[in-house]
Amino acid sequence: xxxxxxxxxxxxxxxxxxxxxxxxxxxxxxxxxxxxxxxxxxxxxxxxxxxxxxxxxxxxxxxxxxxxxxxxxxxxxxxxxxxxxxxxxxxxxxxxxxxxxxxxxxxxxxxxxxxxxxxxxxxxxxxxxxxxxxxxxxxxxxxxxxxxxxxxxxxxxxxxxxxxxxxxxxxxxxxxxxxxxxxxxxxxxxxxxxxxxxxxxxxxxxxxxxxxxxxxxxxxxxxxxxxxxxxxxxxxxxxxxxxxxxxxxxxxxxxxxxxxxxxxxxxxxxxxxxxxxxxxxxxxxxxxxxxxxxxxxxxxxxxxxxxxxxxxxxxxxxxxxxxxxxxxxxxxxxxxxxxxxxxxxxxxxxxxxxxxxxxxxxxxxxxxxxxxxxxxxxxxxxxxxxxxxxxxxxxxxxxxxxxxxxxxxxxxxxxxxxxxxxxxxxxxxxxxxxxxxxxxxxxxxxxxxxxxxxxxxxxxxxxxxxxxxxxxxxxxxxxxxxxxxxxxxxxxxxxxxxxxxxxxxxxxxxxxxxxxxxxxxxxxxxxxxxxxxxxxxxxxxxxxxxxxxxxxxxxxxxxxxxxxxxxxxxxxxxxxxxxxxxxxxxxxxxxxxxxxxxxxxxxxxxxxxxxxxxxxxxxxxxxxxxxxxxxxxxxxxxxxxxxxxxxxxxxxxxxxxxxxxxxxxxxxxxxxxxxxx
Amino acid sequence: xxxxxxxxxxxxxxxxxxxxxxxxxxxxxxxxxxxxxxxxxxxxxxxxxxxxxxxxxxxxxxxxxxxxxxxxxxxxxxxxxxxxxxxxxxxxxxxxxxxxxxxxxxxxxxxxxxxxxxxxxxxxxx
Numbered sequence: 072x073x074x075x076x077x078x079x080x081x082x083x084x085x086x087x088x089x090x091x092x093x094x095x096x097x098x099x100x101x102x103x104x105x106x107x108x109x110x111x112x113x114x115x116x117x118x119x120x121x122x123x124x125x126x127x128x129x130x131x132x133x134x135x136x137x138x139x140x141x142x143x144x145x146x147x148x149x150x151x152x153x154x155x156x157x158x159x160x161x162x163x164x165x166x167x168x169x170x171x172x173x174x175x176x177x178x179x180x181x182x183x184x185x186x187x188x189x190x191x192x193x194x195x196x197x198x199x200x201x202x203x204x205x206x207x208x209x210x211x212x213x214x215x216x217x218x219x220x221x222x223x224x225x226x227x228x229x230x231x232x233x234x235x236x237x238x239x240x241x242x243x244x245x246x247x248x249x250x251x252x253x254x255x256x257x258x259x260x261x262x263x264x265x266x267x268x269x270x271x272x273x274x275x276x277x278x279x280x281x282x283x284x285x286x287x288x289x290x291x292x293x294x295x296x297x298x299x300x301x302x303x304x305x306x307x308x309x310x311x312x313x314x315x316x317x318x319x320x321x322x323x324x325x326x327x328x329x330x331x332x333x334x335x336x337x338x339x340x341x342x343x344x345x346x347x348x349x350x351x352x353x354x355x356x357x358x359x360x361x362x363x364x365x366x367x368x369x370x371x372x373x374x375x376x377x378x379x380x381x382x383x384x385x386x387x388x389x390x391x392x393x394x395x396x397x398x399x400x401x402x403x404x405x406x407x408x409x410x411x412x413x414x415x416x417x418x419x420x421x422x423x424x425x426x427x428x429x430x431x432x433x434x435x436x437x438x439x440x441x442x443x444x445x446x447x448x449x450x451x452x453x454x455x456x457x458x459x460x461x462x463x464x465x466x467x468x469x470x471x472x473x474x475x476x477x478x479x480x481x482x483x484x485x486x487x488x489x490x491x492x493x494x495x496x497x498x499x500x501x502x503x504x505x506x507x508x509x510x511x512x513x514x515x516x517x518x519x520x521x522x523x524x525x526x527x528x529x530x531x532x533x534x535x536x537x538x539x540x541x542x543x544x545x546x547x548x549x550x551x552x553x554x555x556x557x558x559x560x561x562x563x564x565x566x567x568x569x570x571x572x573x574x575x576x577x578x579x580x581x582x583x584x585x586x587x588x589x590x591x592x593x594x595x596x597x598x599x600x601x602x603x604x605x606x607x608x609x610x611x612x613x614x615x616x617x618x619x620x621x622x623x624x625x626x627x628x629x630x631x632x633x634x635x636x637x638x639x640x641x642x643x644x645x646x647x648x649x650x651x652x653x654x655x656x657x658x659x660x661x662x663x664x665x666x667x668x669x670x671x672x673x674x675x676x677x678x679x680x681x682x683x684x685x686x687x688x689x690x691x692x693x694x695x696x697x698x699x700x701x702x703x704x705x706x707x708x709x710x711x712x713x714x715x716x717x718x719x720x721x722x723x724x725x726x727x728x729x730x731x732x733x734x735x736x737x738x739x740x741x742x743x744x745x746x747x748x
Numbered sequence: 749x750x751x752x753x754x755x756x757x758x759x760x761x762x763x764x765x766x767x768x769x770x771x772x773x774x775x776x777x778x779x780x781x782x783x784x785x786x787x788x789x790x791x792x793x794x795x796x797x798x799x800x801x802x803x804x805x806x807x808x809x810x811x812x813x814x815x816x817x818x819x820x821x822x823x824x825x826x827x828x829x830x831x832x833x834x835x836x837x838x839x840x841x842x843x844x845x846x847x848x849x850x851x852x853x854x855x856x857x858x859x860x861x862x863x864x865x866x867x868x869x870x871x872x873x874x
Binding site for chain 1: 776
């Protein structure tokens, strides 16, 4: 059975190569003929291999090295499933399978983009064959060993529901970046560089952006509740690898809007897709090499030459293609005003790419310095924070400004009026922050920006709702709902910006205003952090068959009043000669009380580190709002399918802006004229 | 042409700001990394700057008193005494590879501010 999995991968490698060539040289017919069959064949074969590995895990087939290394008989079913991507070979196989699935979906939609699909599929199959080659040459998941009695089990810190979703979400995000890249290459090859490719790419990119964003957020949450060092982001190379393509994808989503609306930024938009794909391949590579020290890596896997050659191929090919199609990528229009939405979008784009470059530089600096100067120099979190914090704050400000300014020429008086409410909100935010004890100009300035953004978005919503309610004779609830349903991508984007500001509030609170205290306590002794006093009550040791759990009970009082008790734990698994610290968190919307237990000595005295992290919950709430906004924008518009004949879509004229508020304004004016007449 | 110039100037200012931030951030947080044997061969021991040293926690060298921990970091036949205060990472134990970050204290003891366990993989069992 396991051998069949291996043979399926060998065959899939051959069909993928064949499909790649058939699409490249078969012309338009290849999308319906041999190329399509080879592509579907690859998908079926890789699916089969994935299924074989899954069955191996579920049936505890320990004659497979992979199954023996990452699962055990006692492992719960859910984690047996997640063991599918817990190891290097398994996660690569998942890459290959997801890519073949994405290619399959592309070929199903071939009738929409008849000219682009063949070349795009050729690129996808080239990438697929690269990953299949990697699997066969360096990380065969079907390697056999003499079966041990039981497997080694899954690392206990990975046995967390977040870890079931986080890796495949990130991985799927990486994989989906391949589809926009394939379409861009197809557009460059066929010289069809009009709006067609951005349309084909937008939803794929949005899906990749959503998955990467959700994957990163879940990773942050997991690090916070499970890793137990009190934070959620450490600027670790692998975290950066997940963040960078997300930032570039964000830049693309904005740049593509400008390209569609104003036919500008064409080279830029094309480049962003290529960079995003490169970064996702680079991220996949980072976790599989030892060029950088990271807590996340699989250790050296001998894949470096393969990845380096593949990335060079992408870079050289892309640079050649973009350069030779320069003339077709000329901008249709010029920038007209320094204060306009396109300028704001351009600035957003430059900042996003700038911060990505800084992160990339900081991430690979140890490797660079070793290559050039022979000494390894690393930069830590202070570097990333110092450089990125100001850039992120300007980005958040822009997230508010973008929603207020209009395309092209801006009516300054109108702009000034629309900035009154957000400006006032910023001042109110500062007053509230000061009242709650926030000090330091950086934190307060950052809060003011968040207040500004939240107010500018809410003010826009109120405005649009009132205008629409008046124009269409609806009540406010209906009007608000219809605005969302009729303009999903725009209102989804509003929600994403709102979520971003909410998330920023949490990040600012927890990074500028966190308090901590630590010490070794005997039972009965207490520790004070901020308004909280924690008293160490007792220790209880549970001896179980699989594990030993040390429970430390602490009572918590705030301002003299006992409010709860917390039980941080340390678990020692039998299979793992390694303790697992389980922090105790008392979470409220205002702040988290976070207790990290250290080792308990024979006399029961225990080391504790206690943190008070303000507003952390808002990070998760903001992330959830971002995901909901993204989903809303992703959902296909209803208006196109439901009302096909009676009301044809107005064709957007190039150079003419079509934002909701302007459309509503026109409508209101029409109604007013009608009343007067 | 006038407008293009404005955009260009704006772009240059933006770029300079980023470079400035990057440079100052780099100066304030760049840390040299050595292995234990590289460190022992340095001509000039960096006195007051934060550095990182990588090596293996020597078997039988870990002494814990309350929250104070001392151990030896070894690589080959070279060894370095390290002290640390606080909770060690879960994966810290004799025999594992770690990277300590901190400063050389008085005498020949390295005072670690943080310990990073360099486990082969968070995915594979320890």
